[in-house]
Every structure is written in C-alpha cells, then in structure tokens.
Amino acid sequence: xxxxxxxxxxxxxxxxxxxxxxxxxxxxxxxxxxxxxxxxxxxxxxxxxxxxxxxxxxxxxxxxxxxxxxxxxxxxxxxxxxxxxxx
Numbered sequence: 001x002x003x004x005x006x007x008x009x010x011x012x013x014x015x016x017x018x019x020x021x022x023x024x025x026x027x028x029x030x031x032x033x034x035x036x037x038x039x040x041x042x043x044x045x046x047x048x049x050x051x052x053x054x055x056x057x058x059x060x061x062x063x064x065x066x067x068x069x070x071x072x073x074x075x076x077x078x079x080x081x082x083x084x085x086x087x
Contacts, residue, residue, distance in 0.1 A: 015080035
C-alpha cells in the first residue's frame with residue numbers, strides 16, 4: 001500500500017498496467033514520464049497530489065486525473081500497479 005505523508009499518498013515510483021504495456025513513472029519533482037509499448041516518453045508532464053487524488057497536465061496541455069485506492073492507481077481508464085522497488 002502507498003504510504004501517506006503530510007496527508008498525501010506517496011505516489012513516487014513506477015506504475016505499470018498488468019500487461020506491462022503502459023509504464024508511468026511518477027518522479028519526486030512532480031513530473032511524470034509515461035511509456036507505451038516500445039514508445040518511450042509517449043507522454044510527459046506534471047502532476048500534483050491532493051490526498052489520494054492526482055491531477056495531471058501533459059506538456060501539450062491535455063489534462064487527466066487519477067486516484068489511488070487500496071494501493072492501485074486508477075488513471076482515467078487505466079489500472080496501474082506500483083512496481084516493486086529493488087533493494
């Protein structure tokens with residue numbers, strides 16, 4: 001489950017769809033980088049976290065939202081799971 005710090009869920013890390021096709025890296029500086037299949041950096045932009053809710057603004061101006069529920073990121077129509085960090 002994602003940790004909560006200062007009332008906000010810790011979302012930093014790699015989030016991946018079950019089939020591995022979409023990989024969304026949420027960076028500690030509030031930026032994200034999303035790969036789709038073989039296309040690296042298919043979407044990039046910034047995100048903010050309020051509680052367990054995420055707001056995304058793509059570098060092209062497109063906006064999207066997401067929510068963390070039970071450690072799962074529901075981002076628009078996508079369901080992403082946090083990739084385990086290596087020790």
